[in-house]
Amino acid sequence: MVIVDNIHLKSKYKGTMIVGVVMDGYNQQYPLAYAIVDSENDQALKWFMTNLKTAIEECPNLVFVPYRGQSIANVVDIVFLNSYHGLCTFHLKRNMEKYFKDEAIRKLFHDACRVYRKLEFKHHWVQIVNYKNGSLARYLEDAGIQQWARCYQSENRYDNMTSNSVECFNAFTKEPRVLPITLLLEYTRGLLQGWFHDRQIVWSNSTSPHPISAEEIMGLECEKSRQCRVNPIDCYRFHVKDGRLDGIISLNTRECSCKQFQCLEISCSHAIVAARERNINPFTLCSKFYSVDSLVIAYAESINPLGHVSEWKKPPGYTEVKIFHRKEWYMLVDKG
Known part of the structure; x- marks a missing residue:
């Protein structure tokens, strides 16, 4: 799942940093791409997304969660035709609290958005429909139930229901955002260099x-599985x-009627009980995403320094352009 956000720079040069972040198998931030653009607009977002697609291609089960605004979602739909975009449940909840001016709706929404089964969702939805003559239900329907309700999502979000990961990345770059753009980019590159090195070692x-x-x-x-009893149906189903x-569990398709198994791709309590019945290690039923081997591969490449500017390779026809600070530009204008 890719979290995308726009970060407004605080330096005198202005501009916006667009960031795409995913989470690794250890639930750590894994920045995919970042870029500086002149402003937050559809053209800049499309440029960023097009380059991101070139880098990661059209991955299966690709989910985008834009931090805010519909513009990012619109561009995702244009560039990544086969992807799915959801809503950050934290910000949707916060918007509801501001709109209805009632913190009581927090639990109603939280309970509904995180359940795996549609039957359980319908139970919570009845309470939402009964709130203020259905006004909350209409608000959430307009937002798109498939975009925030886990049981109705068409692709997996692997329990990442919010955009917390990109907010954490924002926090790491908060102070450097007052620097000139080139220094900000170098700071960010150095930050990732350290992250990749440390995680390679670990x-x-x-x-x-x-x-x-x-x-x-x-x-x-x-622990939950200790209270369960199992009745075999056939060689694979229990x-x-x-x-x-x-729960009705199928070991060969790795699906359970509780929906948790296929949603997280990690063995639920029903799968664990069934695996024990067949003397199978429950971890072998989990996605490779949750293995140390996948983490080793994820951090196998190093983030290298750029070296001194005098040693950079320049393409044919390269022309160096002097970029003036605003103060220098005014001095040149005054001199006429």
């Missing part, structure tokens, strides 16, 4: 096949009773 020396974050999720699901809505 994951290449890891003795565990999975990061701690994945093991913690599996640990919670294992009926797992959990005391609630139960």
Whole structure:
């Protein structure tokens, strides 16, 4: 899932930084691309997205979550024809609170947007419909239920329901944004150089096949599975009773009626019980995304320094242009 945001620069040169961030298997920020443009407009966004597509191509199950504004979503639909874009549930919730001036709707929305089953969603939706004669329900329908309700999303967001990752990246670059653009770009490049180096060392020396974050999720699901009972249906399918809505699990297709298994691509409690019944390691049913090997590959390439400007390779026909500071430009104008 790619989070895209526009960051307004604070230097006297103005401009906007466009950033695309994803999350790795350890739930760490993995910046895909960043660029400085003159202003926040459709032309600049389309240029950024077109170059991003050249770099990552049209990946399957590609999800974009724009931080704010419809303009990014519109450009995504034009450039990435087969992708899906959702809404940041945090900002949608905050907008609702401002519009309705009532913090009570926070829990109503949170409970509805994060459930995996449509049956559970409908239970919460009834409460939303009953709020102020259906005004909240109409507001959320206009926003597009598929864009924020997990059980109705057509592609996986891997539990990333908000744009927190790009906000964290914004925080890292908050102070350097007052610098001239070239220094800001060099600072950002140096920041990523450090991140990639440190993570290369960590994951290449890891003795565990999975990061701690994945093991913690599996640990919670294992604890839940202790209360479950399993009834085999055939060689691959099982009926797992959990005391609630139960689950029908298929090990060969890696799907469960609870929807959590295929949504997160990590074994749910029903899958763990079924795997034990067949003496299968539940971790082997999880996506490779949650493996240390995938993290090693993700950080295999290094972020290199640019070197001194005098040593940069210049294309044929290159002409050096003097860029004046605003103060210098005014001095030249005064001299006539």
